[in-house]
Amino acid sequence: MYLTVIVSFSLLSFVPIDVEGYFQLCDFNKTIFASEESTATFLANFTYKEYFISFHKPDRQYRNIFVVFGHRDGHIAEDNLYWKDSSWKNRTHISSQLNTNNHIDIRIDVSNISMADNGTYELNFGENVCFVLFVMQIRLEPSGTGAIEENTPVFVYAHPHASVITRPFANATMVWLFDGLSANQTASFIQQDGLIWIPHITRGLDGRNVTYRAVQDNGNVNEVNFILDVTYGPSKPLTLVPGQTQYYLVSGDLMPDITCTSDCKPPCSTSWGKYSRGGTLSLGIVTPFNTGEYTCTATRTGVKTVERTVNIYVADNPSFTIAIACLATVQALTTLGLGLWAFHIYRRNKQSPCQMCFNTIARKSPSTNTDDGSNLEAVNNHGQEHYEDLDPDIRRTNKVYDNPAATRLEVYENTTLSSSPTLGVQQTHI
CATH class of the missing domain: 2.60.40.10 (Immunoglobulins)
Known part of the structure; x- marks a missing residue:
């Protein structure tokens, strides 16, 4: 030296x-x-x-x-x-x-x-x-x-x-x-x-x-x-805000924006590839399709490139999936000119088809014990479940129905379903 x-x-x-x-x-x-x-x-x-x-x-x-x-x-x-x-x-x-x-x-x-x-x-x-x-x-x-x-x-x-x-x-x-x-x-x-x-x-x-x-x-x-x-720059590692690199979400969650920066002179160009040409990754409401690796790249022209990867895992959410499917169905019917059908549903139930979809999901719940307010599992309720009557013209609500387990049939008010799976119907077996 x-x-x-x-x-x-x-x-x-x-x-x-x-x-x-x-x-x-x-x-x-x-x-x-x-x-x-x-x-x-x-x-x-x-x-x-x-x-x-x-x-x-x-x-x-x-x-x-x-x-x-x-x-x-x-x-x-x-x-x-x-x-x-x-x-x-x-x-x-x-x-x-x-x-x-x-x-x-x-x-x-x-x-x-x-x-x-x-x-x-x-x-x-x-x-x-x-x-x-x-x-x-x-x-x-x-x-x-x-x-x-x-x-x-x-x-x-x-x-x-x-x-x-x-x-x-x-x-x-x-x-x-x-x-x-x-x-x-x-x-x-x-x-x-x-x-x-x-x-x-x-x-x-x-x-x-x-x-x-x-x-x-x-x-x-x-x-x-x-x-x-x-x-100088880009520095290793690149700076992320928020700083975490692992995200675990459920379908329907709002993914926070991730900003990627690096201290460079002259300034670096920053990109998330096909997801964003700038330094901010914005995914919004996520679904399982958003699961994967997202890489931020900072480059100073003619000098060097530095990368940093974020992993995002999105689990399925059945309720969210049903709601999305319902919304898609209504949109498709409207597109096909079936607006009168949607209007009839609204006049009859004072709810739009989309509201009925969401309310159906929200209203199905385990029975509540009025004595102590605790939730009872179906097995402790002798095979019985409470459903709220969704038809406003039938004024009988919170009725209890026996579950005929021997025949493996499910009985809903005014509706009897076979044990065979039917497209678009969610079944609950006791």
Whole structure:
């Protein structure tokens, strides 16, 4: 593991662009720190008033940037300004003036600077003033400036390194901060010069601010910031609300909605397959046909998929089955144009056919002992059951009928049924 870390560090070594060297002919040097894509400001004061002014970069190719032939009482006129490097023209503003000491102050503002602008610059106005520009940058490896996948090793690399800042010219100290606090207080960070190594980045670091700061001895502070962008999820296991994964119901019960979620960035797509394209499973009133496994799937595009299964068991409920069959029959009769029949049933019984179905189920019950209110089983009631007369025109209710067990016949008021099963009739044998 140790050797792997050393190799990784060496792969990330950064070769600065002409920032280590200083032009030896300069009368004095100034150091400028500026973050990438910001504006760098070059300030100089001259006591010698010469006719010719030049600004150039004495690197390996010695690039002239602009020259000025003459000035008017310290002011640089645009018509006397000649650009040698056109890439600087549209992003550079030059101003100058005589100060109270009759010296000339020159200010050069360069916007949208990049790492290619690192290096040493010379401004010549009879005297030579040299500027060392450090363009500050934070970049991540191996993902560059993109998002980082959770649990991967991350290298946070900064420029300039302390090793390339030569004192006493720069006179600056480079420090790392994490959310405004010293990165030394974060145990998960391993620092080495301008490098921070995070062995396993977590989702808790998403949105956190990493700062690389240059603190100069003259009090100037410059810094560059980087917001960590961590992608993650879906997590295992997926979150279910309610949280149970086993359901035992009876036909006719109302199944609660189950919501399936997962903590993802970017957000995951969640589905219950053919039962729901979203994260909520809604079955409503259940029947035995709803028995089975239901799997929630959370997917982050192009990354990974996580599943979680819920088992639902629905037992049969005879009363509910009869009621459903009754409703279906009435609906079928109505569809066939037998609405007059349903109306006749309603006039005769003051109930709709559906109400009669439900009431028939509800009214059939074991006998009740009026002395103590307890329910008596049929075997303890001498083979007798109580039925309420369902015909409102016959005013005899709660009549007791003997059960002729010898002939295996069941006697209902005004109706005698054979022992042979008859379609659509529910029989009770004693």
